[in-house]
Amino acid sequence: MSRGSSAGFDRHITIFSPEGRLYQVEYAFKAINQGGLTSVAIRGKDCVVAVTQKKVPDKLLDAKTVTHLYKITENIGCVMTGMTADSRSQVQRARYEAANWMYKYGYEIPVDMLCKRMADISQVYTQNAEMRPLGCCMIFVGLDEELGPQLYKCDPAGYYCGFKATAAGVKQTEATSYLEKKVKKKLDWTYQQTIETAISCLATVLSIDFKPSELEVGIITTKGSGFKILSETEIDVHLVALSERE
Amino acid sequence: MATLIVNQPPVGGFSFDHCKRNAYLLGEANKVGSSLPTARKTGTTICGIVFKDGVILGADTRATEGMVVADKNCSKIHHISSNIYCCGAGTAADTEMTTQIISSNLELHALSTGRVPRVATANRMLKQMLFRYQGHIGAALVLGGVDCNGPHLYSIYPHGSTDKLPYVTMGSGSLAAMAVFEDRYKPDMEEEDAKRLVRDAIAAGIFNDLGSGSNIDLCVITKGNLDYIRPHEEANKKGVRTGDYKYKRGTTGVLSKVVTPLNLEVVEESVLTMDTS
Numbered sequence: 001m002s003r004g005s006s007a008g009f010d011r012h013i014t015i016f017s018p019e020g021r022l023y024q025v026e027y028a029f030k031a032i033n034q035g036g037l038t039s040v041a042i043r044g045k046d047c048v049v050a051v052t053q054k055k056v057p058d059k060l061l062d063a064k065t066v067t068h069l070y071k072i073t074e075n076i077g078c079v080m081t082g083m084t085a086d087s088r089s090q091v092q093r094a095r096y097e098a099a100n101w102m103y104k105y106g107y108e109i110p111v112d113m114l115c116k117r118m119a120d121i122s123q124v125y126t127q128n129a130e131m132r133p134l135g136c137c138m139i140f141v142g143l144d145e146e147l148g149p150q151l152y153k154c155d156p157a158g159y160y161c162g163f164k165a166t167a168a169g170v171k172q173t174e175a176t177s178y179l180e181k182k183v184k185k186k187l188d189w190t191y192q193q194t195i196e197t198a199i200s201c202l203a204t205v206l207s208i209d210f211k212p213s214e215l216e217v218g219i220i221t222t223k224g225s226g227f228k229i230l231s232e233t234e235i236d237v238h239l240v241a242l243s244e245r246e
Numbered sequence: 247m248a249t250l251i252v253n254q255p256p257v258g259g260f261s262f263d264h265c266k267r268n269a270y271l272l273g274e275a276n277k278v279g280s281s282l283p284t285a286r287k288t289g290t291t292i293c294g295i296v297f298k299d300g301v302i303l304g305a306d307t308r309a310t311e312g313m314v315v316a317d318k319n320c321s322k323i324h325h326i327s328s329n330i331y332c333c334g335a336g337t338a339a340d341t342e343m344t345t346q347i348i349s350s351n352l353e354l355h356a357l358s359t360g361r362v363p364r365v366a367t368a369n370r371m372l373k374q375m376l377f378r379y380q381g382h383i384g385a386a387l388v389l390g391g392v393d394c395n396g397p398h399l400y401s402i403y404p405h406g407s408t409d410k411l412p413y414v415t416m417g418s419g420s421l422a423a424m425a426v427f428e429d430r431y432k433p434d435m436e437e438e439d440a441k442r443l444v445r446d447a448i449a450a451g452i453f454n455d456l457g458s459g460s461n462i463d464l465c466v467i468t469k470g471n472l473d474y475i476r477p478h479e480e481a482n483k484k485g486v487r488t489g490d491y492k493y494k495r496g497t498t499g500v501l502s503k504v505v506t507p508l509n510l511e512v513v514e515e516s517v518l519t520m521d522t523s
Contacts, residue, residue, distance in 0.1 A: 107366055116358075
């Protein structure tokens, strides 16, 4: 066992520093900002909405294949923020865990159990010296059979929590304070209001006037048929409604 | 490591290493004219029914060892969780241990999820375990309970196949019990009617099947309420002996009496203390 900072390895692998910090985990949080994107998710009365930026830096890229919204099961979706390769790996693992749960226990995995499982897996990386933590943050949106709309987030440290509204990415702190002000005023939003609040939060915090092709929106409602990623025309409808309101 | 297939530790199961040897030994025994001992089967009548507010499980209480009754009042309705119960037919040890293992795992699952366990989950766990043992675990089960999606009833066979049905019977007395069900089952029965129907089905098994007997146990499970009625009816009460084999003094006439006292002298008395340190 190395002797911490005297050997100087606490910055290289996930072992404790003399102050009791895990530097690798903190670096993993910084890595989330490498992608340069911000995501926002809000839980309404009967729906959950996740919104993220869509940046296509290269004209040669096929915009259809660039996405950060993923469907995990029929009733659970997630928005990934951070390093794209790590995100895709985690999504695959989440899909496997959800399918395995269905096989073993005979019912759809609840959102909080899936988030707990992914958080437990991330926690193992903070203890294993041979594996680094993954530089991505998962925000799960889903519909629970017994408890209704659910919003959960898990991070590289292995911490997870349920939220009324949350943000992740570069402008996380600004987005979170914007959402706090909104949540204080009103808690049970309708579907329309939830989407508009999420989009306006991103627009305000990033100071960007969004075009439909620059946004990705994923929703799940109690009325609808599972997790759905909105098309550009549908996003446009909401953007128009938002601009008319202002 | 985020690999697709997670490394699972090897799960238990029977080792089939000696199958070839056993087949050879059986051949040898047959050549000489004898045969290897066969497994003991136990008789039972168990059944379950879905009624308007929940499920009712019923069972007889006889445990047999070949042609001898080993236990006149054994409990065949096992607890899986507070809202799920399971009747077991077949090898008594197998049904008991299987239901206990799944009950334990289901409790861990319920604590982890913070939710009331579902009957479908118990069904999956039971069938996957029984299939893993390829039928060598002789447990035929009737699983019933009420969860967030309503009342559910499953029958589970020793090889791991399951059926989800409104009424099921298992055990050596299952044909007698099923005859009663097929005649009188109706969907959405009232509780008293359903209890009477289950009682009649088990009684049919008790009186028409040698492997089943003694009393009738019932378990009524509804949303938020459980009634474990043991015994619901003592169909076969052990009779009171009307005669007595003790004879009064004087029944046999005494012709003569000779008393010889044995005078024993105490020669030596020694006390050995036990080392209890």
